Amino acid sequence: MTTVAESFPLPERRGTAGRLSDFFWRHPHVLLAILLGPPLIWLGIVYLGSLFALLLQSFFSIDDFSGLINYEFTLATYRQLLSEANLDIIIRTVAMAALVTLASAVIVFPIAYYAARYARGKGKALFYLAVMLPLWSSYLVKVYAWKLILAKEGILTWFLAKLNLLWLLDAWLALPIVGGSSLSISYTGTFIVFVYVWMPFMILPIQAALERVPANLIEASSDLGGTPAQTFRHVIFPLALPGIVAGSIFTFSLTLGDYIIPQIIGSSRLFIGQAVYAQQGTAGNVPLAAAFTVVPIVIMGAYLWMAKRMGAFDAL
Amino acid sequence: MRSEKPNHAPLGLKIATAAGLAFMHLPILLIFLYAFTTEEKSYQFPPPGLTAQWFAVAWSRPDVWAALTLSLKVASIATATALVLGTLCAAAVSQTRFFGREAISLLVILPIALPGIITGIALRSAFSIAEIPFSFWTIVLGHATFCIVVVYNNAVARFRRISGSLIEASMDLGADGFQTFRYVILPNIGTALLAGGMLAFALSFDEVIVTTFTAGQQSTLPIWMLEELIRPRQRPVTNVVAMIVVIVTFLPILGAYYLTRDGDKVAGAGK
Amino acid sequence: MTAVLFDNVSRHFGAVRAVDRVKLSIAEGEFFAMLGPSGSGKTTCLRLMAGFEQPTSGHIEIFGETAEGVPPYRRSVNTVFQDYALFPHLSILDNVAYGLMVRGIGREERRKAAEDALAMVKLPGYGERRPGQLSGGQRQRVALARALVNKPKVLLLDEPLGALDLKLREQMQEELKSLQQSLGITFVFVTHDQGEALSMADRLAVFNEGRIQQLGTPEEVYNRPKTRFVADFVGSANVLPVDLCRRLGLKASFASLRPEAVAIAPASNGALSLSGTVASRSFLGATNRIVVNVDGARIAVASPAANAVPAIGSPVTLSFAATDLHPMEDA
Incomplete structure (x- = not known):
C-alpha cells in the first residue's frame, strides 16, 4: 500500500433526504411517532374505538314499543342477558367450547409429539406443511366438506353401510341431547365440525413446547426406572402443559365466537355467536347483541389471565 | 441440547x-x-x-365471476394496507425502545384474538353510528384490520434476526437513514414482507365472519359460498368454487412457506 | 494534530455510569488501545467516537471538529465490528464497496477500490463470494477492508480478534500493526486482552467501572501500574500492602513490584529485602513461579528456570532494587 491517500469526501448533505435523515437522527421520537402514527390511528382509534362504542351500547336498552334504542345508562340489558333462555345459550356455548378444546388436545397431541420428537430434516418440513395447509385452508370449504360427509347420502353413511355398522349410527342418533334425526342436524355433527376446523390451531404451540423439553430429561427419567407411561405423566406432560394451554386459547376462543358452523351443521338451538347475529340483525336489539359479545370477552379475559399465570405465553 | x-x-x-x-x-x-x-x-x-362439465358451467356464471373479482380486489387492497401498517408497526416495535411496546403487540393481535364476530359487529355498529354506508371500502377496512397482525408477526420475526450492528455498520459506512433502509433493511426483510403479504392475502380472500357484517349487499366469494351453504341452489357449481378457493388459498401459503423456510420459524403459525 | 479528544465525557444509562468523566486525547497516526474487563466502559467510548452513542455530558472532538450531534454517517470514522456485521445479502465486493456506493462514487471506480482493498487484506479474488461462505478470519479481513476502503481518518476496532483462535490472532496482530504503520491512519482498538494491548498499542488506556485508571505507553502501564486494579489486570504485578511499604520505608500505602524484578537471594549492596516462606511453586517453561508468604502477603517471584527451586515451606530471602518498587496512587 502506498501513502495515506486523501479521504474520500464525506457524503454531502444530500438535499431534502439528507436533511430529513439528520433531523430523524437527532429527533428519534419524531421518527417513532411517524412510524407508529398510522397503525395506532387505525387500530387504536378506528378499531378500539368501535369496540368501546359497541360495549357502551350494552349499557343502553331497547324501547319495547318503538324498537328504538333508548340512550340512557341502564343495566336492564344485562338483566335480560341473564334470563334463563340466554343463560342456556351461554352455558351451551361454553360447554361446547370446552369439549371441543379437550377433544382437539387429545387428537392433536400425538401429531405434535411425533413432529417434535421423531420427525427430522425433510420429514419435519413435510410435517410442518401438513399442519399449515389445513390450518390455513378455507374455513367455509372445510365446513362445506363436512356437509358432504355428514349428509344422509354422503360418505359416512356409505362407509358405515359397507362395514355393516349403520345400526351403530342409528343407536347414537337415538340418544338424547347428542342425537337427532341426522348427524348434520345434531350436536354431534356440530361438535365434529368444530373440532375439525379449530383443532389445527393447537398443533404448533404444543409442538413448540414439546421441542423445548430436553431429550436428556426423558432419558434421565427412563434411566431412573420410569416406565414410558410414568415418564409421560410426570415429565413430558407437565412440561408440555403451557403449550397445550397456549394452543387451547385459539381453539376455545374461536369456538366461542363461531356462528356459522352451528348454523349450517347443527340443531336449531342457538350458540352465542348466533344469538349476537340474530339480536343485531333480525331482532334489531343492538344493546343485547353488545351485551352478548361481552360474554366471550370476559371469558377470554379470564382464560388469558389464567394462561398467563401458567406461563403459557412463553410457549406462543 | x-x-x-x-x-x-x-x-x-x-x-x-x-x-x-x-x-x-x-x-x-x-x-x-x-x-x-x-x-x-x-x-x-x-x-x-x-x-368436467361443471367447470364450464361455473366459468359462465356472472355471479361467480363478480364475487371472485370482488374478493380479489378486496384482498389486494387490504393486503397492501396491512403491509404498510404492519411494517411500520413492526419497525417501531423492534427498532426502538419506548414505553408501551407490549401494549402495541397486544393491540395488533386483538383483532384475531377476539372472536371474529366481535370485530365484525363492532365495526358494523361503528359504521352505523358514523353513518357510513356499506361499500367496497367498508369491507377493505375490516379485512385490513385483521390482516395487519399477519404482516406484523412476519416482519417482527425477521427484524429480530437482523443484528443491530448491521444497521450501525451501514450508518458507519456513510449511509443515512433512507439509504440504510433501502440498501440494508429492505433487502433483509423483503422476503418476510412478501410472505406476510401472501398470508394476509389468503386470510382476506377466505374471510367470511367479519365480512358478513361489513359487506352490505355485496358478495365476496366466501359470502357467495355461505349463501350456497345455507340455501343450496346449484351444488355442482359450489363444488367447483370450493375447489378453486382451496387452490387459490394454498398457493400463497406454499409461497410464504418457501420464502421463510430457513430461519424464522413461523410463517403464519399464528393465524 | 489531535485525532480524538474526550473532555470530561460521561455517558449514563439510567443510573449506570457506563462512561464517567473520561479525559483522553489520541494523536494522529497513533495506535491507541482501550483495555479493560467487560462492562468497563471501553466499548461505550468507542461507540461515542463512532457516533452510535451521544455523551450525557462533556465534549468530544474528532480532528478538531465537535462530534456531538453529528450522525455516524457524517463522521470520517469507520468501525470494524466485533461480529463483523457484514451484510449477508451482498457479495464480498459489494460489502467492501458499500461505503463508496452510498457516497455516490461510480461503479468502475468503486469496484477497483474495493478490489484493491481486498488485495490489501490478502483476499484477492474473493469478491464474488457471500459472507456466509467465508471463515471467521476471512470475514474479519473483509470487515477491515470494508472500513479501510473509505480512507477514514480514524479506524475503530471493537475486539476484532476476539473470535479468532490463538495462532490466527497472533498473525492478525502483526498484520494490523504493519497495516496501521503503512497507512498512517489513527487506530483505536478495544480489547480485554492485556497481551494484545501491550504488544500492539503505542499508548493505551486501562478502563474500569467507566473510568480511565491509567493512560500511558505499554512500558509505563506494565512497569509502573498506578492503581491496584491496573497492577492486577495488566500483568499480575505484586501489590505490597501498607505494613510492608512502611517496613521498606515508603510513604505511599501501596507499591507494585513485578515478579521478574525479585530474586531469591540475600540482599546485595543497596538492594531491599524481605523474608518469608515458600507457599507454592509452578513450572512455567522459561521461569518458575514461586509464591512466597511474607507476613500474610503473597509475593510472586519469576525465577529463571536454571535457578534452584526451594522446597515448599522453606524460609527464603527476597531481594530487589529500590527502583523496581513503584508507589501507587490509591488502593
Missing part, C-alpha cells in the same frame, strides 16, 4: 399420528372429488360418474 433422536416411534403413536393427519386432510381431498361428480341434486357418495 437435544441428543440423538430416537429412530423408532412406538406403533401406537404412529397410528394416532397417521389417523390425526388423515382426519385433517381427507375432507379437503373430498372437495376435489366432488368437483367432478355427475350428481347434481344430492351429495351422493360414491359419485355415480365423473365429469
Whole structure:
C-alpha cells in the first residue's frame, strides 16, 4: 500500500433526504411517532374505538314499543342477558367450547409429539406443511366438506353401510341431547365440525413446547426406572402443559365466537355467536347483541389471565 | 441440547399420528372429488360418474365471476394496507425502545384474538353510528384490520434476526437513514414482507365472519359460498368454487412457506 | 494534530455510569488501545467516537471538529465490528464497496477500490463470494477492508480478534500493526486482552467501572501500574500492602513490584529485602513461579528456570532494587 491517500469526501448533505435523515437522527421520537402514527390511528382509534362504542351500547336498552334504542345508562340489558333462555345459550356455548378444546388436545397431541420428537430434516418440513395447509385452508370449504360427509347420502353413511355398522349410527342418533334425526342436524355433527376446523390451531404451540423439553430429561427419567407411561405423566406432560394451554386459547376462543358452523351443521338451538347475529340483525336489539359479545370477552379475559399465570405465553 | 433422536416411534403413536393427519386432510381431498361428480341434486357418495362439465358451467356464471373479482380486489387492497401498517408497526416495535411496546403487540393481535364476530359487529355498529354506508371500502377496512397482525408477526420475526450492528455498520459506512433502509433493511426483510403479504392475502380472500357484517349487499366469494351453504341452489357449481378457493388459498401459503423456510420459524403459525 | 479528544465525557444509562468523566486525547497516526474487563466502559467510548452513542455530558472532538450531534454517517470514522456485521445479502465486493456506493462514487471506480482493498487484506479474488461462505478470519479481513476502503481518518476496532483462535490472532496482530504503520491512519482498538494491548498499542488506556485508571505507553502501564486494579489486570504485578511499604520505608500505602524484578537471594549492596516462606511453586517453561508468604502477603517471584527451586515451606530471602518498587496512587 502506498501513502495515506486523501479521504474520500464525506457524503454531502444530500438535499431534502439528507436533511430529513439528520433531523430523524437527532429527533428519534419524531421518527417513532411517524412510524407508529398510522397503525395506532387505525387500530387504536378506528378499531378500539368501535369496540368501546359497541360495549357502551350494552349499557343502553331497547324501547319495547318503538324498537328504538333508548340512550340512557341502564343495566336492564344485562338483566335480560341473564334470563334463563340466554343463560342456556351461554352455558351451551361454553360447554361446547370446552369439549371441543379437550377433544382437539387429545387428537392433536400425538401429531405434535411425533413432529417434535421423531420427525427430522425433510420429514419435519413435510410435517410442518401438513399442519399449515389445513390450518390455513378455507374455513367455509372445510365446513362445506363436512356437509358432504355428514349428509344422509354422503360418505359416512356409505362407509358405515359397507362395514355393516349403520345400526351403530342409528343407536347414537337415538340418544338424547347428542342425537337427532341426522348427524348434520345434531350436536354431534356440530361438535365434529368444530373440532375439525379449530383443532389445527393447537398443533404448533404444543409442538413448540414439546421441542423445548430436553431429550436428556426423558432419558434421565427412563434411566431412573420410569416406565414410558410414568415418564409421560410426570415429565413430558407437565412440561408440555403451557403449550397445550397456549394452543387451547385459539381453539376455545374461536369456538366461542363461531356462528356459522352451528348454523349450517347443527340443531336449531342457538350458540352465542348466533344469538349476537340474530339480536343485531333480525331482532334489531343492538344493546343485547353488545351485551352478548361481552360474554366471550370476559371469558377470554379470564382464560388469558389464567394462561398467563401458567406461563403459557412463553410457549406462543 | 437435544441428543440423538430416537429412530423408532412406538406403533401406537404412529397410528394416532397417521389417523390425526388423515382426519385433517381427507375432507379437503373430498372437495376435489366432488368437483367432478355427475350428481347434481344430492351429495351422493360414491359419485355415480365423473365429469368436467361443471367447470364450464361455473366459468359462465356472472355471479361467480363478480364475487371472485370482488374478493380479489378486496384482498389486494387490504393486503397492501396491512403491509404498510404492519411494517411500520413492526419497525417501531423492534427498532426502538419506548414505553408501551407490549401494549402495541397486544393491540395488533386483538383483532384475531377476539372472536371474529366481535370485530365484525363492532365495526358494523361503528359504521352505523358514523353513518357510513356499506361499500367496497367498508369491507377493505375490516379485512385490513385483521390482516395487519399477519404482516406484523412476519416482519417482527425477521427484524429480530437482523443484528443491530448491521444497521450501525451501514450508518458507519456513510449511509443515512433512507439509504440504510433501502440498501440494508429492505433487502433483509423483503422476503418476510412478501410472505406476510401472501398470508394476509389468503386470510382476506377466505374471510367470511367479519365480512358478513361489513359487506352490505355485496358478495365476496366466501359470502357467495355461505349463501350456497345455507340455501343450496346449484351444488355442482359450489363444488367447483370450493375447489378453486382451496387452490387459490394454498398457493400463497406454499409461497410464504418457501420464502421463510430457513430461519424464522413461523410463517403464519399464528393465524 | 489531535485525532480524538474526550473532555470530561460521561455517558449514563439510567443510573449506570457506563462512561464517567473520561479525559483522553489520541494523536494522529497513533495506535491507541482501550483495555479493560467487560462492562468497563471501553466499548461505550468507542461507540461515542463512532457516533452510535451521544455523551450525557462533556465534549468530544474528532480532528478538531465537535462530534456531538453529528450522525455516524457524517463522521470520517469507520468501525470494524466485533461480529463483523457484514451484510449477508451482498457479495464480498459489494460489502467492501458499500461505503463508496452510498457516497455516490461510480461503479468502475468503486469496484477497483474495493478490489484493491481486498488485495490489501490478502483476499484477492474473493469478491464474488457471500459472507456466509467465508471463515471467521476471512470475514474479519473483509470487515477491515470494508472500513479501510473509505480512507477514514480514524479506524475503530471493537475486539476484532476476539473470535479468532490463538495462532490466527497472533498473525492478525502483526498484520494490523504493519497495516496501521503503512497507512498512517489513527487506530483505536478495544480489547480485554492485556497481551494484545501491550504488544500492539503505542499508548493505551486501562478502563474500569467507566473510568480511565491509567493512560500511558505499554512500558509505563506494565512497569509502573498506578492503581491496584491496573497492577492486577495488566500483568499480575505484586501489590505490597501498607505494613510492608512502611517496613521498606515508603510513604505511599501501596507499591507494585513485578515478579521478574525479585530474586531469591540475600540482599546485595543497596538492594531491599524481605523474608518469608515458600507457599507454592509452578513450572512455567522459561521461569518458575514461586509464591512466597511474607507476613500474610503473597509475593510472586519469576525465577529463571536454571535457578534452584526451594522446597515448599522453606524460609527464603527476597531481594530487589529500590527502583523496581513503584508507589501507587490509591488502593
